[in-house]
Amino acid sequence: MQCIFCNIINKEQAANIVYENDKFIVFKDIKPLAPTHLLLLPKTHVVSVNHLEEKHKELIGDLFLLAKKIAKEQGVDDGYKLTFHVGRKGGQIVDHLHLHLIGGWK
Ligand code: AMP
Ligand code: ZN
Numbered sequence: 001m002q003c004i005f006c007n008i009i010n011k012e013q014a015a016n017i018v019y020e021n022d023k024f025i026v027f028k029d030i031k032p033l034a035p036t037h038l039l040l041l042p043k044t045h046v047v048s049v050n051h052l053e054e055k056h057k058e059l060i061g062d063l064f065l066l067a068k069k070i071a072k073e074q075g076v077d078d079g080y081k082l083t084f085h086v087g088r089k090g091g092q093i094v095d096h097l098h099l100h101l102i103g104g105w106k
Pocket of ligand 2: 004044046095096
């Protein structure tokens with residue numbers, strides 16, 4: 001299975017990584033829509049929100065707490081957007097669950 005985001009997680013492909021721990025990786029979106037545009041991913045391969053199961057409850061909770069932490073660290077916690085694209089009709093291009101953190105407007 002080829003997954004571009006798994007390749008980044010495995011360091012087989014370069015990315016501008018701003019944070020990493022055992023469960024998550026955060027890197028800059030290659031085509032930023034705002035001064036700050038980060039992608040927050042669980043390291044485990046889950047395709048989309050539609051593929052979340054009961055066993056992912058803690059993971060998805062931790063993802064939101066990470067978003068809050070990263071927003072503060074990046075100095076954008078006074079206003080930002082968190083977005084999941086789900087499925088092709090929802091604009092999802094990469095089939096590895098990721099949360100967009102977008103902000104940094106003046
Ligand atoms: P989506 O699946 O709609 O959430 O979009 C995937 C996002 O990943 C887009 O905003 C792309 O610009 C971004 N993206 C795709 N490939 C890379 C990459 N190699 N490094 C960083 N961001 C990427
Ligand atoms: Zn993946």
